[in-house]
Each structure stands twice: as structure tokens, then as C-alpha cells.
Amino acid sequence: MSRIAVLLYPxxxxxxxxxxxxxxxxxxxxEVKLVARDPGPISTDNGPLELIAAEPLSAVPDPDVVVVxxxxxxxxxxxxxxxxxxxxxxxxGTTWTTSxxxxxxLLGAAGILEGLEATTHWMFRDxxxxxxxxxxxxxxxxxxxxITAAGxxxxxxxxxxxxxxxxxxxxxxxxxxxxxxxxxxPHDAGSPEKAPTEVVEGVRSLMAESARVxx
Amino acid sequence: MSRIAVLLYPxxxxxxxxxxxxxxxxxxxxEVKLVARDPGPISTDNGPLELIAAEPLSAVPDPDVVVVxxxxxxxxxxxxxxxxxxxxxxxxGTTWTTSxxxxxxLLGAAGILEGLEATTHWMFRDxxxxxxxxxxxxxxxxxxxxITAAGxxxxxxxxxxxxxxxxxxxxxxxxxxxxxxxxxxPHDAGSPEKAPTEVVEGVRSLMAESARVxx
Numbered sequence: 288m289s290r291i292a293v294l295l296y297p298x299x300x301x302x303x304x305x306x307x308x309x310x311x312x313x314x315x316x317x318e319v320k321l322v323a324r325d326p327g328p329i330s331t332d333n334g335p336l337e338l339i340a341a342e343p344l345s346a347v348p349d350p351d352v353v354v355v356x357x358x359x360x361x362x363x364x365x366x367x368x369x370x371x372x373x374x375x376x377x378x379x380g381t382t383w384t385t386s387x388x389x390x391x392x393l394l395g396a397a398g399i400l401e402g403l404e405a406t407t408h409w410m411f412r413d414x415x416x417x418x419x420x421x422x423x424x425x426x427x428x429x430x431x432x433x434i435t436a437a438g439x440x441x442x443x444x445x446x447x448x449x450x451x452x453x454x455x456x457x458x459x460x461x462x463x464x465x466x467x468x469x470x471x472x473p474h475d476a477g478s479p480e481k482a483p484t485e486v487v488e489g490v491r492s493l494m495a496e497s498a499r500v501x502x
Numbered sequence: 503m504s505r506i507a508v509l510l511y512p513x514x515x516x517x518x519x520x521x522x523x524x525x526x527x528x529x530x531x532x533e534v535k536l537v538a539r540d541p542g543p544i545s546t547d548n549g550p551l552e553l554i555a556a557e558p559l560s561a562v563p564d565p566d567v568v569v570v571x572x573x574x575x576x577x578x579x580x581x582x583x584x585x586x587x588x589x590x591x592x593x594x595g596t597t598w599t600t601s602x603x604x605x606x607x608l609l610g611a612a613g614i615l616e617g618l619e620a621t622t623h624w625m626f627r628d629x630x631x632x633x634x635x636x637x638x639x640x641x642x643x644x645x646x647x648x649i650t651a652a653g654x655x656x657x658x659x660x661x662x663x664x665x666x667x668x669x670x671x672x673x674x675x676x677x678x679x680x681x682x683x684x685x686x687x688p689h690d691a692g693s694p695e696k697a698p699t700e701v702v703e704g705v706r707s708l709m710a711e712s713a714r715v716x717x
Binding site: 300301302305306308309312313319320321328333334335336337338339341388408409426427437438439440441443444447448451456457459460461463464465466467468469470471472473474475476477478479481482483485486487489490493494 | 515516517520521523524527528534535536543548549550551552553554556603623624641642652653654655656658659662663666671672674675676678679680681682683684685686687688689690691692693694696697698700701702704705708709
């Protein structure tokens with residue numbers, strides 16, 4: 288039985304959490320819980336969607352796996368000692384501690400990335416050294432028992448790797464097939480190395496202006 | 503302004519809706535609403551997650567874009583005339599009517615797929631002819647103003663195509679980069695044509711036994 292805790296917090300990015308959630312919930316023998324400082328409806332950072340967190344942090348002090356999403360609310364959450372203390376404590380006993388997107392900054396604030404290689408959303412890679420981490424521009428970075436993933440949608444790839452570590456390649460393939468993850472985006476523009484320069488610069492300015500920058 | 507309605511209903515698959523939601527919410531000038539027969543917390547089919555639908559169907563009678571997710575609750579929802587009537591009515595005035603996974607069966611029940619090419623989750627392709635549709639084993643199928651997508655995760659690919667139709671390729675690329683959709687699953691096993699035969703057969707038996715089969 289893998290007891291998996293997905294952290295929710297205000298102004299998070301929904302897909303950061305739901306990609307891994309949907310993947311990990313299909314793992315045979317897993318029990319996924321959605322935890323938050325304040326259980327109940329949790330706002331997200333891109334519109335009207337709210338997710339419900341069923342459990343307080345205190346109800347899940349020792350999960351086997353932690354998944355931390357990112358989002359515009361990351362900066363505020365980094366200052367919430369209840370969340371950071373829970374993360375630090377949970378990490379002591381986890382088999383795997385993971386993040387998606389700027390969720391890595393919460394791991395960093397909890398001291399979890401000290402001395403590790405890590406990734407995050409491409410716009411925030413240069414935040415990682417302040418937590419003692421070495422940024423790696425990969426989609427999924429495994430460093431000891433910590434797995435960090437790049438921006439938003441990368442949580443699906445991260446979770447499939449995590450399933451492989453927990454249950455082997457056949458189970459990972461079966462879940463991939465179950466969620467029909469055979470990606471065929473209309474363009475090959477999903478990373479700053481691949482997108483046209485003017486698109487990269489456009490997104491950089493837009494995000495720097497918006498509340499999505501947790502800095 | 504694109505007024506986008508994402509339909510939620512009990513025992514839906516969360517990622518079917520949240521992939522397109524996250525993508526479309528980033529479209530400049532879009533207004534995304536989450537609608538349901540019964541607004542409030544909506545259960546999902548893989549675990550404890552609930553999403554909140556803020557609006558009743560009657561509040562959004564004439565959206566420009568409709569997104570219909572699938573899930574284990576599809577069979578029950580096909581019998582709910584309030585939902586099917588709303589879909590049929592909304593479709594009259596949409597610019598685009600779309601589905602993800604077995605959401606296509608709801609479009610079918612509303613008569614929307616009659617005479618069209620369409621796709622759905624790979625396990626349910628043979629359901630499409632009963633709605634007058636021709637199954638196409640592609641990830642995203644555009645037929646007139648109806649776009650259907652394959653299983654669960656394909657909603658992200660579908661939404662990026664939809665953004666391209668609504669706002670052009672640069673905006674689609676910018677959103678793809680914003681959500682860092684540069685997929686790198688650990689295996690190439692996301693479709694029945696690509697996964698190892700024993701994995702396909704395993705998933706087929708598991709899903710046939712479970713409540714995930716809407717038949």
C-alpha cells in the first residue's frame with residue numbers, strides 16, 4: 288500500500304496536481320489523499336475552478352509519497368510555516384518526495400533540495416540555487432528520493448516515472464495506456480529550447496507581469 | 503471573447519476536464535465556466551477528489567465553446583435528459599463543440615455525432631457507430647465544428663488545437679510553452695497500437711471488470 292498525499296493550497300495550478308493525481312490514483316494498492324492547511328474548497332490560479340481538499344495536514348503526517356504542485360500561490364505558501372513544517376516532517380519518512388512546476392520552491396523552502404539536482408517551471412530555474420539546489424533543464428529530475436518536474440503538464444511524466452519506481456515498468460505502461468498518454472501536441476513548442484524565440488519572449492513578458500511569478 | 507463551458511458531472515474523470523480547462527483558461531479573452539446539473543461539489547471516478555461546479559446549466563445556455571469530459575459516470579449521465587437537452591441546445595449556437603475520452607458518448611446521446619468522424623477512449627471506439635459516427639483512431643478528430651479527443655490526457659492536445667482555431671498558432675504555442683507541454687513519457691505505450699500486447703490485454707480486462715466501462 289502506497290499512501291500518497293497531494294498537497295493543495297490557495298492559488299495553486301490545478302493541472303500540476305491533477306496530472307499526477309489521475310496517474311497515481313490508478314496505481315493498484317495506492318491510497319491518494321488531498322491535504323491542505325485549511326481543508327475544503329481550494330482556489331486555483333487560472334480561473335473559477337476550485338478543488339476540494341478533504342484532509343488537514345495533521346491527518347496525514349507520514350505519507351509514503353508527497354506530491355507538491357506549483358502555481359501563483361507558491362510565494363504566499365512558502366511563508367506558511369504550517370505547510371513548510373509539514374513538508375519537512377513528512378519528507379523524513381517518505382519513500383519519494385515530489386514536486387511539479389514551482390512546487391519545487393516549496394520543497395526548497397522546506398530545505399529538501401539542499402545539495403540536490405532539481406527542476407521547476409522553465410521561468411523559475413534560477414530560483415533553485417537559493418535553496419542549495421543545482422538546476423537541471425530536464426523535464427523530470429530524480430535526485431535521491433526527490434523527484435522534481437518541470438512546468439504544469441510535466442506532472443504526468445513525473446508520475447509515470449514514479450509509478451515505475453513503485454511498481455515496475457509494466458504497471459507504468461498500463462496506466463499510461465489507461466489514460467491514453469500518447470501525446471501529439473500540434474506544435475513542438477513546449478520548452479524554451481524548442482519554441483520560436485518570439486513566443487518565448489512573449490510568454491516571458493506576460494508571466495513576468497502577472498501574478499504567476501512567485502517572486 | 504470566447505465563452506467556454508466545461509461540463510462537470512458525477513463520477514467524471516478529473517483530468518479529462520482539467521487538461522482542457524488549464525489550457526483554455528490561458529486563452530486571452532476567454533471566460534471559462536464550470537457547469538453542472540447540480541452546482542456544487544462534483545465527485546470524480548478515481549478517488550476522493552471533488553471539483554466544484556459554480557454554475558447551473560441554465561446559467562450558460564449559449565456558450566461559444568463546450569467541453570465535455572468522460573468518465574465512469576458517462577453511462578448514468580447519458581440518461582439525464584437535463585444534461586443531454588442542454589448539450590443539444592448549446593450545440594446549436596457553439597463555434598466549437600468538443601469532447602474528451604468517453605465524453606464523446608454524451609455528444610452521441612445528444613445526436614451531435616450523427617454523420618461525423620469522431621474518436622473517444624480507445625476501449626470505446628466501437629460505441630461510436632451506434633450514434634451514427636465513424637470511429638477514427640486518431641488522438642484528436644476535427645469534423646465540422648465538432649472536435650473529439652481520445653482518452654483522458656488527450657484533452658490537452660485537443661485544447662491546443664482548439665486554441666489554434668480560435669486565436670492562431672502563436673497563441674497556441676505560447677500556451678503550450680506556458681504549461682510546458684513538452685511530453686516525455688518514460689515509455690511509448692500510450693496507445694493500443696504502441697503498448698506491448700500483454701499490457702493492452704491487461705488493461706482491457708481490468709477496465710472491462712471495473713465501473714469505468716460506461717456500457
